[in-house]
Amino acid sequence: MSYAFKSVDELTFTDDFMFGTIMKNPKICKEVIERLLHIAVGKIEYPSLQKTIAPFYESKGIRLDVYAADNERIFDIEMQTSVPPALAKRTRYYQSLMDVDNLLAGHSYDKLKESYIMFICMSDPFKQNLPVYTFRNICIEDKALFLADKSFKIFYNASAYNREKDSELHAFLEYLCKKRVTSNLTKDIDKLVQAAKLNEEFRSIYMSLNIREYDLRKQGEAIGFDKGRQAGLTEGLHQGARQKSLETARLMRLENLGIGLISKITGLSEEEIANL
Incomplete structure (x- = not known):
């Protein structure tokens, strides 16, 4: 059996190794998070790539693509060229282990930071043709009542970039899907991608x-x-x-x-x- 690997020149930002390399840049990582979430992010801790969390010897550990944090929030960014199996339950497990990792022994629950798990998918994970799917815990009986646990699970569908109204996020998703550079952020990312290939x-x-x-x-x-x-x-x-x-x-x-x-x-x- 033969095994096919992409050559360096074929790599794009969506490939695992290239994605991790570019997201090591704190400025790029910060800007990507801000575009994805439409929020201002404070100075982030240096992004941790392939962060492993395995709190118990016999428990199933996880390896996060890109893990970052500012003073108040923690972020996990996962790049998915294909939709992984059991996606919803995967995010549930990621969330639980991130909380265990985030809360030091002896600290009270109110010390838990606001957390965001973001899966960037190249295809539609829920088949509703939406560019973004945001999930929070809400009350079934009163849809206006949110459980204030400060946890968010967000999925991006790059293939539906044309339906995204925010121009910056539109440009970012379009770059992932079509490799077209149409914004300052995608221009900066693409320059780093090309430079990495020559390194x-x-x-x-x-x-x-x-x-x-x-x-x-x-x-x-x-x-x-x-x-x-x-x-x-x-x-x-x-x-x-x-x-x-x-x-x-x-x-x-x-x-x-x-x-x-x-x-x-x-x-x-x-x-x-x-x-x-």
Whole structure:
């Protein structure tokens, strides 16, 4: 079986690695959030990419595409080239773990920040041809009564950009869907995308990621026929993948790459990498 990966020159802002790279820029991240939510955002903490939240050893952890916060709010931005399964329940679980992560032990509930989970979808997640779907908890008996839990789940449908009346959001969704630059924000994003494609470090890291994913897929393919030993082989695959990540991290440290960048690429914690 052959595996097809996009070349660097084929990447666009909607591709996972490019999206994360561009959204590392605090100015761009802040402006994207402001366009999506139509609000002014304070100075955001440096965006955290592929942030992992796994509060309990046996619980299912999550990995957020882009996690950012200002003094009063937290934001999770997910780019989806296809609509993932169980989308609604996925956001419910994301919300719960973000709250656990946000509230320090011993703090009262009123310390929870206002939270926004935003899924940017290239196709329509709810088939109603709306450019934006915003969900909040409301009272069934009195639709004007909102539960003031300060949580929002918002889904964007880039394919319906022509139905978006706000000009800035229209331009952003159009850029995602058609790659047309029609606003200052999309102009800035597109410049960064083109610059990244010419950056040797970006190209090298992207190729390393593809090689690592290819190796993991081949390992999975090699053992996939033996269902009777699935549990043991899965653990073996996990250990093999971890060893491969450790080896990759060691090589990257020799190249003097930053610990944060190595963590993003390999999935290892910064502490593990620092101890190599």
